[in-house]
Amino acid sequence: MNMHRGWIWLAVGSLLGGLQADAASAALEAVASWPLPSDARPPTALAWDPVERRLFVAAEQADAVWVLDTERGRWLRPLSVPAPRHLLFEARPGLLYVSSGAAGGQVKILDVNARRTLKTIGNLPEAGRIHRDAPSTRIYVAYGAGALAVIHGVTGVHTLSVLLPDRPADFAIETVGHRIFVNLFRSNAVAVVDRLAREMTDVWPLSEGRGNESMALHEPRQRLYVGCTDPPHIQVLHTSSGKRVARLETPTVVQWLYVDTARDRLLAGPVSGPLRAWQIEGEDQHRPLPAPSEFSNAHPACYDPETGRLYVVIPGSSGQPGLIRCLAWSN
Numbered sequence: 001m002n003m004h005r006g007w008i009w010l011a012v013g014s015l016l017g018g019l020q021a022d023a024a025s026a027a028l029e030a031v032a033s034w035p036l037p038s039d040a041r042p043p044t045a046l047a048w049d050p051v052e053r054r055l056f057v058a059a060e061q062a063d064a065v066w067v068l069d070t071e072r073g074r075w076l077r078p079l080s081v082p083a084p085r086h087l088l089f090e091a092r093p094g095l096l097y098v099s100s101g102a103a104g105g106q107v108k109i110l111d112v113n114a115r116r117t118l119k120t121i122g123n124l125p126e127a128g129r130i131h132r133d134a135p136s137t138r139i140y141v142a143y144g145a146g147a148l149a150v151i152h153g154v155t156g157v158h159t160l161s162v163l164l165p166d167r168p169a170d171f172a173i174e175t176v177g178h179r180i181f182v183n184l185f186r187s188n189a190v191a192v193v194d195r196l197a198r199e200m201t202d203v204w205p206l207s208e209g210r211g212n213e214s215m216a217l218h219e220p221r222q223r224l225y226v227g228c229t230d231p232p233h234i235q236v237l238h239t240s241s242g243k244r245v246a247r248l249e250t251p252t253v254v255q256w257l258y259v260d261t262a263r264d265r266l267l268a269g270p271v272s273g274p275l276r277a278w279q280i281e282g283e284d285q286h287r288p289l290p291a292p293s294e295f296s297n298a299h300p301a302c303y304d305p306e307t308g309r310l311y312v313v314i315p316g317s318s319g320q321p322g323l324i325r326c327l328a329w330s331n
Contacts, residue, residue: 025331026265027290028277028310032326037066037075042315042322046302047087047096049112055302055311055324056096056112058084065098067112068324079115081108088130088139090153097139097151099127107141107149109156119156124149128168133195134175142168148182148193162198164191170257172217172224181224181239183212190226190242204242209235216257216266221280225266227254234268236284246284250276258303258310263329265289267310269301275312275327292327 036043038059043066045058054076057066064078065087082102089096095118096110105125109118127149128142137153146164148171151157162180169183173195180193184203188210192202206212209228212235216225223245224237232253236246248266251273258267266286268276274293278286299313299322308329316322 026263026279027330028267028275028292028327029330030292030325031309031328032070032073033314034068034070034073034075034324036313036316036321036323037078038062038321042299043313044084045086045300046311046313046324047089048302048304048311049089049091050304050306051091054112056087056089057313057324058087058098058300060084060101065096065110070326077115079110079112081110085127086129088132090132097130097141099124099130099141099143101127105143107151121149121151121156121158124158126167129170131171131173133173133180136195138195140171140173140180142171142182146184148180150198160198162193162200164193164200165203166191169213170215172215174217174219176219177239179239181215181217183215183226185211185213188212190224190237192242202242204237206235206244208244208247209233211253214254214257214268216259218259218261218264218266218280220261221264223280223284225257225259227257227268229253232270246286248278248286255299256301258301260303260305260308262305263308265329267303269312 041061043057044060047056053071055068063082066078067076083100084098086099094113096112098108105127107121124143139151141149148162166184166187169185171182173180178196182191188206190204194201211229212226214227222239226235232250234248238245252270254268256269264280266278275291277289277291301312303310310327312325314323
């Protein structure tokens with residue numbers, strides 16, 4: 001029996017050792033690229049379709065959402081949307097939610113396969129980031145001087161708004177818990193919203209930074225990553241208390257953050273300088289991972305946690321159009 005247990009522990013140890021070795025050698029590597037269809041201003045947002053392998057690109061200046069077929073490497077017919085800013089794609093039933101700067105601020109819901117607008121929700125000034133509450137299928141939209149719009153995922157009806165004390169920037173929604181964490185940009189704080197009670201229940205001040213714009217949540221580890229602009233850095237908060245437990249330095253302001261909970265990795269896109277990636281280890285240890293150094297001045301991105309692929313807009317230069325670059329983990 002003891003010998004049998006010994007073999008089991010040896011096998012477990014070998015498996016863990018192999019996983020640690022894979023994590024230690026992981027790096028982001030460029031695997032594909034596609035020229036943007038126009039040399040207009042860089043896109044404002046990306047969204048990924050994991051079923052049809054399409055990438056949706058918000059081209060605000062072109063009043064369109066470009067559609068890239070990544071399997072065939074070709075651009076499909078664009079979707080006509082005035083001033084698109086942020087995107088959310090729901091693979092089933094194939095709906096694209098677009099926050100738009102048109103008509104004072106609105107959200108459009110498009111059936112991308114039928115190529116038609118199903119609904120337009122108006123009266124959402126400065127409509128911004130869009131996220132989905134997976135357990136309830138509700139859609140949340142940051143807008144105005146301080147509010148989250150709650151949109152029914154089936155009917156598309158704007159059912160209510162959760163009021164906030166300041167303009168919302170990025171936000172993150174728990175899937176097991178029932179909270180929403182919202183960056184309050186001017187207040188230098190994070191608002192905690194109870195999505196069941198549909199009201200703000202707490203505010204966590206950020207004592208060491210200002211201008212918190214980007215955000216990502218690692219729910220299994222109870223960690224919230226908050227990108228601050230002054231000075232540029234990432235604060236790591238414990239979601240049970242709101243207390244800071246770690247700080248990651250960045251050379252410039254971080255435009256976006258993604259957490260890969262399965263791989264325990266954090267990705268950050270500074271407005272200038274190379275992409276940053278970390279392996280999350282132990283008790284709030286973050287070990288830098290290699291990433292391509294040429295990806296400076298990266299603009300919008302989106303991350304597919306299933307495949308571990310990052311899609312990044314690379315701005316053009318000298319009159320040449322920009323690129324969509326795809327990066328993947330080596331392990």
